[in-house]
Amino acid sequence: MKQRCGRDPWYTVPFIHDQSTGVVMSESSDIVQYLDKQYPSTPRVITPGTLAFETAYYKYFRAGVWSEWPRPIHQYMYETISPDSAAFIKELREAAFGDTLVNIAKDPQSHWDAYRDAFGSVALPIYEKAEGIFLKGTEPAWGDFVTASAVLSIKLLYGADSKEWKYIETWHEGRWAKLVKDLEPYAYVDE
Secondary structure, three states: OEEOOOOOEEOOOOOEEEOOOOEEEOOHHHHHHHHHHHOOOOOOOOOOOOHHHHHHHHHHHHHHOHHHOOOHHHHHHHHHOOHHHHHHHHHHHHHHHOOOHHHHOOOHHHHHHHHHHHHHHHHHHHHHHOOOOEOOEOOOOHHHHHHHHHHHHHHHHHOOOOHHHHHHHHHHHHHHHHHHHHOHHHOOOOO
């Protein structure tokens, strides 16, 4: 949870509330490190001795790929979520971009192509050096979850049959859709 310009608390995703310890936090890098430390008998996401690599990959990926997050997503969210949430999204995004949602979403294909190209220039060269399906070989690393989340979020938002997800499935010979599929055994939702 972070404070936002003197307004109400700003809750970001991902977000955890560990009921066994009472810990509440919302930055993915902090969450991963906390969970690995708090629950050492469970599979570790960050292998001991690789925190520097994992952190560097995370920052590199965020700067090079997340920065190209397709702007039409903001207009899509505005059009598909509850009116109260839509008003918040509109206000927040228009202030961040200094323009209307309609204007920032113009020429949508160019945004999707830029996102694809960012994956190709940032993540693809690193994955091509991996000695297995994941960055660490046969076991997933935090970077794999970071990378997969950048496309899985689109699949979840637009749907598996959407043109947006179908387009992503074609990127780099299907590598990113395959990564999402390969990480399915590690997905668990506690309801």
